Amino acid sequence: MTTLTETQTIILSAGAQRPENIALPLPKGLAGAAAKMAVTKMIEHGWLQEVDANIRKGEPLWRETGDGHGTTLAVTEAGLLAIGIEPVVVKTTAAIHDGVEAEPEVKHPTLRTGTKQALLISMLQRPEGATMQEIIAATGWQAHSARGAMSGALGKKLGLVVVSTKDDARGRVYRIGQNH
Template sequence: MPKLTDTQTIILSAAAQRPDNIALPLPKGLHGAAAKKVVDIMIGRGWLEEVDANLQKGEPLWRETGDGHGTTLIATADGLEAIGIEPVVVRTMAAIRKHRDEPPAPKRPIPRAGTKQAMLIEMLQRPEGAAIAEIVEATGWQSHTARGAMSGALKKLGLVVTSAKVEERGRVYRIS
């Protein structure tokens, strides 16, 4: 086990008892240049890590990075091992923190069967594709509405519509 100062032991012990192993606030009386020196040494030894602070959750700030963002300090697996705490807990908390910070996957809308949009998708999925005139005839839409549906609504569904000029038919659209 590495040799820790009393201050380092207090910081790591307090972090081990806090949610997400946050090392802030530092002990009373430790501020300014002395706090920076202790923290820099602990970061250098891999006992603390500076991470983005979740301001919505009210995490304390170590330093501001600008634009309303800042960093906080967390005890690492090595830091908690230095005071005799099992690293499994640290790895679990790191996994939870990583998962929390990932944005949820956007839900893709699902087209309803029997709608004009479903008919448009079916026409565009055919090997020969569909020309605007064919889409207008089948759906009863005006040509600008058909083009808007292809560039807007189908894009939201994650479908990529391509077009190519065909001599006999004009511009033909397909879902690739």
């Protein structure tokens, strides 16, 4: 299994939070040859794919195709799985009841066991919670990546509420709180 770099994790996590999993814009400071190299490697792994950009919807361009159109980058299902997010599967039914199309059934994201995200959740669910130092030691992430995972993947994608409290002995402690 390929280990994601910090930049790859940031690109995939940001894309997973955007409509239609659009991976653009890339992180600040990633441009030119470095951006092209990072994106090319991610396309080779199957984590990103180039798709036609819908300019009318304001989708950002990755490159122009020369015919007045362009492409953008989208996170693939493999890219979502690489960061521990199960792709949301939407099943549309063709059944028509009383002339009205049935509502599509939405499968909510499910957590895969054995991922760093699952480890983070289990740490935050403990009664004693977890400090940033404990999270960093357990996952190997940098502090900003751990905070991003708590805010993005846990908060926005999974709807979990992460609360922090100040403990005199341990410092700042993070826990999964109650949804209000």
